[in-house]
Amino acid sequence: MGQAKPKQTHYSYPEYLDLEQTDGTRYEYYHGEVFAMSGGTINHNRIANNTHHLIDNLISDDCDVFTGDIKVEILANTHYVYPDVVYTCAPKDLEDGQDHKITSPSLVVEVLSKSTRQYDKDQKQNTYMRIPSLRYYILIDQYKYFVEVYERQEGFWKYTTYQQPEDTITLVQLNLHLTVKDIYRKVKF
Structure with a gap:
């Protein structure tokens, strides 16, 4: 299963929530960084x-x-x-x-x-x-x-x-x- 790549390197919390909604990918979030969860x-x-x-x-x-x-x-x-x-x-x-x-x-x-x-x-x-x-x-x-x-x-x-x-x-x-x-x-x- 391929992982979606985030489009930027730092996200605010609302941007992180929006990214998960629009990408349909689960991301862990740590101080603005996002990490895609693999299958x-x-x-x-x-x-x-x-x-x-x-x-x-x-x-x-x-x-x-x-x-x-x-x-x-x-x-x-x-x-x-x-x-x-x-x-x-x-x-x-x-x-x-x-x-x-x-x-x-x-x-x-x-x-x-x-x-x-x-x-x-x-x-x-x-x-x-x-x-x-x-x-x-x-x-x-x-x-x-x-x-x-x-x-x-x-x-x-x-x-x-x-x-x-x-x-x-x-x-x-x-x-x-x-x-x-x-x-x-x-x-x-």
Whole structure:
């Protein structure tokens, strides 16, 4: 899939929103710079969709989970990113007219790709972990059974890995239970 090329090098926030509307391309936005989001592999898509559906089947109507096309606001009018899956219960996030953005996520999931692995594990992770509402940051490898879960605790982030299909990931703070096998349903390595 070809990526649209921005026509200029620096965008105001309103110009960024207009660019996404007119181009039909998702761009991450950082201090005026835009970065086109490329398409993913079949496994990447399956993992993101599986994770979305698992969570969606477990949550109440006063929360919601989104896949891919909803951005997370890191800093208003300055920094926006597109996670693979995002979960929120914040009433403001669930209203229409939010420019397709989440400001108070409880859970963010990134499916690791060869091209974005380091970015997701370094810069994006550090950025997400500064969001006060975030309870969990999950990284899912698309090339093998390997799920990394970061859980916010009082004063630190707890790190746990899951590598067996029969492992159950328990997200206590959100009352969610996911199995590795279900996350990787139909994925071929």
